[in-house]
Each structure stands twice: as structure tokens, then as C-alpha cells.
Amino acid sequence: MPGRPPFDPFIQGLRSVALFQGLDEATLRELARSARWHEYDAGEVVILEGEAQPCLYYLHYGWLKVVKISAAGREQTLRFLEPGDTFNELGVFAGRTNPATAIALEAAGAWLIQREALLRLIQRRPDFAQHVIAKMAERMLHLVSLVTDLSLRPVTGRLARLLLEGASENVLYRPHWYTQSELAARLGTVPDVAQRALRNLEGEGVIAVERNQIHILNRPALIEIAA
Amino acid sequence: MPGRPPFDPFIQGLRSVALFQGLDEATLRELARSARWHEYDAGEVVILEGEAQPCLYYLHYGWLKVVKISAAGREQTLRFLEPGDTFNELGVFAGRTNPATAIALEAAGAWLIQREALLRLIQRRPDFAQHVIAKMAERMLHLVSLVTDLSLRPVTGRLARLLLEGASENVLYRPHWYTQSELAARLGTVPDVAQRALRNLEGEGVIAVERNQIHILNRPALIEIAA
DNA sequence: CGCGCTATCCGACAAAAGTCGTCGTCATGC
DNA sequence: GCATGACGACGACTTTTGTCGGATAGCGCG
Numbered sequence A, B: 001m002p003g004r005p006p007f008d009p010f011i012q013g014l015r016s017v018a019l020f021q022g023l024d025e026a027t028l029r030e031l032a033r034s035a036r037w038h039e040y041d042a043g044e045v046v047i048l049e050g051e052a053q054p055c056l057y058y059l060h061y062g063w064l065k066v067v068k069i070s071a072a073g074r075e076q077t078l079r080f081l082e083p084g085d086t087f088n089e090l091g092v093f094a095g096r097t098n099p100a101t102a103i104a105l106e107a108a109g110a111w112l113i114q115r116e117a118l119l120r121l122i123q124r125r126p127d128f129a130q131h132v133i134a135k136m137a138e139r140m141l142h143l144v145s146l147v148t149d150l151s152l153r154p155v156t157g158r159l160a161r162l163l164l165e166g167a168s169e170n171v172l173y174r175p176h177w178y179t180q181s182e183l184a185a186r187l188g189t190v191p192d193v194a195q196r197a198l199r200n201l202e203g204e205g206v207i208a209v210e211r212n213q214i215h216i217l218n219r220p221a222l223i224e225i226a227a
Numbered sequence C: 001c002g003c004g005c006t007a008t009c010c011g012a013c014a015a016a017a018g019t020c021g022t023c024g025t026c027a028t029g030c
Numbered sequence D: 001g002c003a004t005g006a007c008g009a010c011g012a013c014t015t016t017t018g019t020c021g022g023a024t025a026g027c028g029c030g
Helices: A007-016 A025-033 A089-093 A115-124 A126-152 A155-166 A180-187 A191-203 A219-226 B007-016 B025-033 B089-093 B115-124 B126-152 B155-166 B180-187 B191-203 B219-226
Strands: A036-040 A045-047 A055-061 A064-069 A075-081 A101-104 A108-114 A171-173 A207-209 A213-216 B036-040 B045-047 B055-061 B064-069 B075-081 B101-104 B108-114 B171-173 B207-209 B213-216
Touching: A007 A025, A007 A055, A025 A115, A055 A089, A055 A115, A064 A180, A064 B126, A075 A126, A075 A180, A075 B126, A089 A115, A089 A126, A089 B126, A108 A115, A115 A126, A115 B126, A126 A155, A126 B064, A126 B075, A126 B089, A126 B115, A126 B126, A155 A180, A155 A191, A155 A213, A155 A219, A180 A191, A191 A207, B007 B025, B007 B055, B025 B115, B055 B089, B055 B115, B064 B180, B075 B126, B075 B180, B089 B115, B089 B126, B108 B115, B115 B126, B126 B155, B155 B180, B155 B191, B155 B213, B155 B219, B180 B191, B191 B207
Parallel strands: none
Antiparallel strands: A036 A108, A045 A101, A055 A108, A064 A075, A064 A101, A171 A213, A207 A213, B036 B108, B045 B101, B055 B108, B064 B075, B064 B101, B171 B213, B207 B213
């Protein structure tokens, strides 16, 4: 597991984040100075639902998932976080407790940027506020599409959409942690049903399921199913 | 159907909207001056999904629903809008096309506030930007809870939550337009199933269904079912 | 007052989603 | 190389959700 990375790459990283576009070097340095470094083991809880965390997380390495967990123990994944993503905007900019739990899917490291520095930025830089708003808008669009999926599409249709969205070059790579359970949680169902959906698509020759990847064989058919 | 209301009540109304709290009289007047008035019949489409509408809507009278419609014709209601609500924040502040369709449930009238005036406000007033962010945060929380409901709760559980949330004094009033179809669309299911859920709860003596209202008879039991 | 419309209601059926038990297999660590 | 534990596969079953046909009742409108 890597230790705390040096500052400069961190600042370079910040620059590439949509949220911080257009900010000058000095401002970025100031943000970076206020940040603390934290690492997590696979499976570790990063933020617990209901917690009031006053930091913006900038994920430096590793993957996380953001989930809701029901009393019965079922999980609904809201989104995955990859290196370079930020999260906990709600806690920082709106002063809300986090509505979901974030869990490390593998060993991960993140910078925690202090709330005060960011709020000052909103006060001083209207264009930064605009970026924050744009970011939240993006997140809302995603949530709306998730709602539509869950409500109006059968499991197989959701799977088809996930494949179309997640695949590059007609292949969806599945990292170590991307088990059928995780897939099911993303689709809003249970592992067994997710597997059935996979076999259905495979049986119709639309996809080919291998160990660590899923191939799209017939994209038009998949689009048809996703519609 | 009322005609265009005079300005002053409009400005008073704006003052009471969370979004515009703390703005001085002159600024509100400026906003109001840029606004156009529009009326809609029951059933009329106010905003169509995918449309790029550059106005913020301030609903003055009447109720609207915000819905997604599937290819198969099924509807999922994202939220209801009552007088005093604003909508299309996404179109105005993030420059996105609206992700859902808004339809008038009854005759309605709204002020359309020009985008430019609002964007200027964001540039000039950091605290206004904060309010916008807070508003969107609220919306996101609602969407997250909707996702959780759809994914992790059975229809009866969702109905129980809806009743608990919507009832005042243990009574949920149902206006003319609040048919079982609308209830079903809100719950993310079809009218028949919504009705079954109602009868289930009624059969267990938890609620009493009357013509225009639903009474909560046993709140603890309802909370139990909603859990 | 009667007509027709729409919402509601109901029972039976079909399909989708979820559950359970079991067994094979693969990666990992010892 | 072997034991172990987690993941994946599969079939049978239950529950929930969705569909269909048709009966009934309230409401607005002429």
C-alpha cells in the first residue's frame, strides 16, 4: 500500500478535477495545504450513513462504492468511485449528514480537504460555486436515471444498460472486487437474479461472460433490450 | 381561472422562497421585472423531458407532477409541486436539458424568471449561490430516498412511508387529481397493485380509506411496516 | 333526472423477482 | 500441493408484482 504521496501530484490531480477548473496555482496550493491524508483497507467504511463529515474527499487511489443498506441487509449501490473522483459534496457544501455509506472496495487512499477552505472559495469565487452546482446537477441526473431504471425497467434491461454504459470497445472489465454480489447491488437486485440475467443474455448470444470480463457480441440487440 | 396576478404578491411570494431568502427588496424587484407569466390547463405539459428551458419556474397556483415515462407507457412520479415551489433549477443553473416531464395536475399558473437575471445573481451574491446549492442538496436527498424505497422496500412499505410523510394530523387528504393511478405512479407501481396495498393496510386495521382522505388508525404499526 | 364517463374494485391468472440448498471451482495462503 | 473459504452455477420453490376482464359506483354534464 502506497504511503502519503507528495504534494505536487496531488495539486496536479486537483487541477484535472472539474470542480477545481480555472483556479490559479496559489489557490490550489492553499486548498492542498489544508488537506489531510487518509488510507483505507479493502472493506473498510470510509463514511457511515448519517455521519456529519466536514471534509471533501478526493480519491487518490483505489475504488469505493456508495451504498444504502436496508434493515434486511440488502444493498443498493448508488455509484462507484474511481481515482480522481470527489465525494461528500453534500456534507461540505450543504451541511447535510451523508445520506449513504461509502465503503472501500480495495485498498484506497484519499485527501480530505477542509470544509472552511472550500466555503471561503464559494464566497470569493462565483465561478467555483457554478462548478459545484454543475457537479451536483450531474449527480442528480444520474440519480434520476437510476430511479427510472429501478422503477420502469426489468433486471435484464438494467443489466443491458449497465453493460452499454460501462463497456469500452465492447468489453467490460471486472476488477477483482467486481463480484456478482456487487453487480447485483448495482442493479438493485440479489446475486441469483443478476446471474440469471447474465445467463439469459449469454443464452441469446448477445454477450459472452468470461472470468474477468464481459464481451458485447451483439450491440444492437443489447440496445434493443435496454430500451 | 385567475388572470395574471399583480406584482406585489409575487414579490412577497419570492421573499418566502428559501432560494431567495436574504435578498433585498430592490433585487427581488429586478428579478420580478424580468419574469413572464404563464398559465396551464389540467393535463397540459409544462416542460417536456429533453427540452432546454432557460427559465426558473415559480409556481403560483395549482399543482404539478414531475414524471418519467417509459416506452411501455408506465409512469414514475419523481415529485409533486405545490404553490410556492420552484423548479427547473437544472435547466437554469446547470444549463442541462430537463431530465423529466412536468405536467399540470390541475389548472395552474407560474412565473418564469429569466435565466440571465439568476446567473447574474450567482455571480454577485455568494450567499445566493449557497442557497441554490442547499436547494439542490435537498432535492438529491429526496432522490436518494426514492431510490432506496424502490430498491429495498416492497410496495406496501413504500405506501406506509408515503402516508407517514404526507399525512398531517393522521389524515392524508386526496385532492381531486390524486387518483389511484397517481398514487401508483408515485409508488412506482401500477394502479391495481397500489389498490391491493391500500386494502391490505385497511384489512389489518392500520388505516381507513375514505372518499377523499386516508386516516391513519395505528401509527406505530404503520411505522413498523415502513421500516 | 338520466346519461356516460371515469375511477374504483375484485378475482383469477401470468410473469418477474427473490429464496434456498447444494455442489463445483477457483484463488489464496499455509 | 493441499486445505480452505469465497464465489459462482443451477434447479426447485415461494412471494411479490404485474396483467386482464369485467362488475360497480360516484360524478359531472346536459
